[in-house]
Amino acid sequence: EAGVTQFPSHSVIEKGQTVTLRCDPISGHDNLYWYRRVMGKEIKFLLHFVKESKQDESGMPNNRFLAERTGGTYSTLKVQPAELEDSGVYFCASSQGSSGRTLTDTQYFGPGTRLTVL
């Protein structure tokens, strides 16, 4: 069974440009999460989808970030316009639970996308 995949693995862009990150969850997982790790800091939650609906987007830093999950399959995270402080590793995770909002729900992480904004 394929795990969570993310594309691209690396992205280098200039400040002001737009970047779109993609995440493909494990097949059959309704729950999809985005996290970010800024260099030297801990991994932090960005948002959570249940199927195509945003369940919790309390971690989104600002309105330059837009996440979508049309059709409830893969998700994209767009940063527009990118700023220097957006550099970091963006992780996606998925889980199978009915709502994803349970403590027992196990999240499976993808390899991450390393974003560098120059």
Add this chain to the structure above:
Amino acid sequence: KQEVTQIPAALSVPEGENLVLNCSFTDSAIYNLQWFRQDPGKGLTSLLLIQSSQREQTSGRLNASLDKSSGRSTLYIAASQPGDSATYLCAVKGGSYIPTFGRGTSLIVHP
């Protein structure tokens, strides 16, 4: 607000050493604690999950302990090998389904 601290931030040891990685958390009302491993360019791989009612979990050369009252967990790696080189992350789940992560310990085991 839960805060998770991992000490040391980096560790370099010769092959064969037994070593201990530390994780501390500020709010002892946790549901579980999980240790992950992250290799460069790879995702997080779950190593051990300790429920709040448990004291320790073992998997091969790895042993994780949990002391909820003192807000501490340790990951013990026996007879370290170069293949153990990676970043080790600790994450706790408290009242939220969202895990709180530490910054990790970067481990290098040299031959």
